[in-house]
Amino acid sequence: MTTATAERTVDVFLGGRMEAVQPAKAHHRSGLEALLLSAAISPDFAGTVIDLGAGAGVAGMAIAMRCSGARVTLVERDAEAIACAREALARSVNAAFSARVSIVAADVVMPEAERVQAGIAREAADVVVMNPPFRDAGAGSASPSAARHAAHVLDGGVEPWIRSAASALKPGGRLVVIYRADGLPEVLAALAGRFGDVAVLPVHPRAGRSALRILVAATKGSRGEMRLLPGLTLHEPSGSAYLPEVERVLRGGASIAEVHPAWRGIA
Amino acid sequence: MTTATAERTVDVFLGGRMEAVQPAKAHHRSGLEALLLSAAISPDFAGTVIDLGAGAGVAGMAIAMRCSGARVTLVERDAEAIACAREALARSVNAAFSARVSIVAADVVMPEAERVQAGIAREAADVVVMNPPFRDAGAGSASPSAARHAAHVLDGGVEPWIRSAASALKPGGRLVVIYRADGLPEVLAALAGRFGDVAVLPVHPRAGRSALRILVAATKGSRGEMRLLPGLTLHEPSGSAYLPEVERVLRGGASIAEVHPAWRGIA
Numbered sequence: 001m002t003t004a005t006a007e008r009t010v011d012v013f014l015g016g017r018m019e020a021v022q023p024a025k026a027h028h029r030s031g032l033e034a035l036l037l038s039a040a041i042s043p044d045f046a047g048t049v050i051d052l053g054a055g056a057g058v059a060g061m062a063i064a065m066r067c068s069g070a071r072v073t074l075v076e077r078d079a080e081a082i083a084c085a086r087e088a089l090a091r092s093v094n095a096a097f098s099a100r101v102s103i104v105a106a107d108v109v110m111p112e113a114e115r116v117q118a119g120i121a122r123e124a125a126d127v128v129v130m131n132p133p134f135r136d137a138g139a140g141s142a143s144p145s146a147a148r149h150a151a152h153v154l155d156g157g158v159e160p161w162i163r164s165a166a167s168a169l170k171p172g173g174r175l176v177v178i179y180r181a182d183g184l185p186e187v188l189a190a191l192a193g194r195f196g197d198v199a200v201l202p203v204h205p206r207a208g209r210s211a212l213r214i215l216v217a218a219t220k221g222s223r224g225e226m227r228l229l230p231g232l233t234l235h236e237p238s239g240s241a242y243l244p245e246v247e248r249v250l251r252g253g254a255s256i257a258e259v260h261p262a263w264r265g266i267a
Numbered sequence: 268m269t270t271a272t273a274e275r276t277v278d279v280f281l282g283g284r285m286e287a288v289q290p291a292k293a294h295h296r297s298g299l300e301a302l303l304l305s306a307a308i309s310p311d312f313a314g315t316v317i318d319l320g321a322g323a324g325v326a327g328m329a330i331a332m333r334c335s336g337a338r339v340t341l342v343e344r345d346a347e348a349i350a351c352a353r354e355a356l357a358r359s360v361n362a363a364f365s366a367r368v369s370i371v372a373a374d375v376v377m378p379e380a381e382r383v384q385a386g387i388a389r390e391a392a393d394v395v396v397m398n399p400p401f402r403d404a405g406a407g408s409a410s411p412s413a414a415r416h417a418a419h420v421l422d423g424g425v426e427p428w429i430r431s432a433a434s435a436l437k438p439g440g441r442l443v444v445i446y447r448a449d450g451l452p453e454v455l456a457a458l459a460g461r462f463g464d465v466a467v468l469p470v471h472p473r474a475g476r477s478a479l480r481i482l483v484a485a486t487k488g489s490r491g492e493m494r495l496l497p498g499l500t501l502h503e504p505s506g507s508a509y510l511p512e513v514e515r516v517l518r519g520g521a522s523i524a525e526v527h528p529a530w531r532g533i534a
Contacts, residue, residue: 184495227478228449
């Protein structure tokens, strides 16, 4: 499964409490979105989490690190990404949580029977998280490699991903998605009829700017109404520095609810 | 058309520059939503505006007052609401704009042929605004009168309203809707395939609280992506006072773009 010649890097996250191994080139590299997704889960959470399309496992491992009661399954189809995740789980700094992380080699969008066969049981997970591949509008269609392209573009859109999440979740289980903001209509349409009690958190690059990302939480089978939460802003008004409360999430290991009270009780 | 015995009130808006006549009881009374809707339109706008489901005409008249180049058609089915609008247009304080406001008695959701017959031409309007009736979640189903009930509840949802707007707008024309925030999935679904370049402005009662209203603008026939704008907050952290910038909109006659730069260029 591993490619011995692949160039990989070790990236340090959460102030050194977690290390990820990622291909140095060619693949989509995880970072901000995966960390925000992991910080969306309350540190008090205890139960099973599936990270659908986990890539090198940054979000799922960060959840295992942040939530001592979480057992996490990384679901990924790409062999090199899986090899990176395995290498990361073997690193000593990750020993505090690696026993609670497992890997399933499967394509998120393959038929349910095949997913179950691969090890993703029906209606078994308490939480599903996903950071589906996307390409930002305006980023162009050129991509330096097929793998990077595959990680950035969803051929069938987000709907098959949300369908897979609905299959894997217990009734009443919670889905948390991070996605590009202009995909909100697509996400809401895919949730309709399957999920309720939807909470949408706009993530703005700077105060006064349109959201570039959304964090969306939803409960399987609920009929509850949608809530549109006050947005989270990432950066100072100018420059590339994150706001102090965002630094607390990305480096300090704080949850989003700790720094953004509107998210309390959401996931 | 008028009910001579009806008790009506004269309500002063926009710091005294506009007066509306509304039934004292029984009907839905316009206010905040209608004024925000009117303030969503740039004062520079020149062209034709249709206010679908105009009620007593607060939003449409406020647009005529704010935008000296706007010609406004109020579309309303309720005879008493129409009578109120006519009475308002005859009041002297409204003389500055009343010649640019006309009334069409029609049901927003009747078949297109009947709407055209009533005077709503196909593909003729530059802008359509609407504040469709809604009842806030949790407000209960009891309603003191049938008229109030009819004004607050949309039997067929917002989709037939958006379909009518698409019919009435020129290609490239702009729709602006104010609606309850938890109706965002329904609004986005109804816009899909008909409108693009959608801008969503969450309207929060207070900082840190979920949005209760959304202002949504969209362009007929566009393929542009959705934008999720930074939210507009109405009230001080405690108490019932509006924030100074919101007072400027509600009493001072400022447009939303003037006090909330994220809305600039939107409508």
